Amino acid sequence: MRNPVAKLLLFGATGDLAQRMLLPSLYGLHADGLLPEALSITGSARSEHDDKSYRTFAAKALEEFLPEDRKDKAAIKSFLERLSYQALDASKIDGFGALAEKIGDVSGGLAIFLSTAPFLFEPTIKGLESVGLAGPTVRIGLEKPLGYDLATSREINDAVAFAFPEERTFRIDHYLGKETVQNILALRFGNSFFEPVWNARGIDNVQITIAETVGLEDRAGYYENAGALRDMVQNHMLQLLALIAMEPPARFDGTAIRDEKAKVFRSLRQMAPADVPHLTVTGQYGAGAVNGEIVKSYADELGKPSNTETFVAIKAHVDNWRWQGVPFYLRTGKRMAARRSEIAIQFKAVPHSMFGDRGGLLQPNMLIIRLQPEEYVRLLVMAKEPGLDRDGIRLREVPLDLSLDSAFAGTRRRIAYERLLLDLIEGDPTLFVRRDEVEAQWQWIDAIRAGWEANGVKPKSYASGGWGPSAAIALTERDGVTWQDD
Secondary structure, X not given: OOXXXXXXXXXXXXXXXXXXXXXXXXXXXXXXXXXXXXXXXXXXXXXXXXXXXXXXXXXXXXXXXXXXXXXXXXXXXXXXOOEEEEEOOOOOHHHHHHHHHHHOOOOOOXXXXXXXXXXHHHHHHHHHHHOOOOOOOEEEEEOOOOOOXXXXXXXXXXXXXXXXXXXXXXXXXXXXXXXXXXXXHHHHHOOOOOHHHOOOOOEEEEEEEEEOOOOOXXXXXXXXXXXXXXXXXXXXXXXXXXXXXXXXXXXXXXXXXXXXXXXXXHHEOOOOOOOHHHHEEEEEEEEEEEOOEEEOOXXXXXXXXXXXXXXXXXXXXXXXXXXXXXXXXXXXXXXXXXXXXXXXXXXXXXXXOOOOHXXXXXXXXXXXXXXXXXXXXEEEEEEEOOOOOXXXXXXXXXEEEEEXXXXXXXXXXXXXXXXXXXXXXXXXXXXXXXXXXXXXXHHHHHHHHHHHHHOOOOOEEEEEOEOOOHHHHHHHHOOOOOOOOO
């Protein structure tokens, strides 16, 4: 049930995320008439602005990051009129009184989007609670990172729970706002022909890849303390794994879907320290070439030696009835050969070929769900080559493609944050992450990190512009599996 608020408060309102994603997303919702008509938006950060100068700041962000076909002068003008600003040092409680005065009455509902460094979560929550901005009409959205391990995650969750009960807490994983990610649910549970083979009897393995061509960019401070395992696997990749592996929910709502995802996380096979070196591969990019451009190594970009991993590959298992024995291969890295986020589901081979040697090697069917940069669903099937077949039928693998860009060409593709911000404003928790999910994810990740530490595992160097260390290839080839790199 929708329960829209009357006011939105953005912490970190002058940061990179706000400029690139939040302000353009809110403008997009405004321009399409999807925001509550009277919704006011208050930005807050340490930067000194008044309402007028913040509107100028926001206008520059929209000019830089909005697509040209979305720039409408009248819509931008009316959107900027929704904005106000209050400077605040969230580490000091005495500034929250002025913030509360700026926001005013919250009886009509207030949604807070908190995008700050983790060490500011607790003082921010206490500051909000001290001035009456954490009452029953207020809900809060939390942007990652939500800790660096299970212990710090629990500290943050405890601090949030001090003022905001679980039903008013919305933990954000922006991957869940992507159309193609939501299409996993439609593909699985809106079509009858997948379910009979969506299990260990029909599926040989699952591969999840999130590859980036970029390096550190401006995230050196955060990334050096996080690494690929915390930055990508703990949240995005495990959420994708859960959507693939979950049991059918009874309903499309926040409770049913998150219940089933939580069961998957609790079923992830915990890795013993002795097993971690055999089930994981870590790497760090060296110098090389990406898209024809010579790039530096991670250490050179950082300016010092480092043992932080920029690549990780993992062989995981979900120990339940549906998935027993099916490996889930996870792979993510920076400075890779191509930017790509996809899920490849390889089905088991046919038990017998009736076509003989001349028919060619029968390839197992594969379902590829590409999340970015393109958005499509592709099923690889065997088909007969054209001809009179005088020497016997020959088969060849061909794709059956559903391009979401083409199939829904008349529908504008939205930024993931548009959906998540609107759901936060309206109070729909379905695409947000529950506390028990987060903590089960961290428990699994912490066991891997403990195994690395116990065995002295250091990241292996790999050339920028490739697909990671050669050990990642061996991780799958030991099982007779090849990474889907086409």
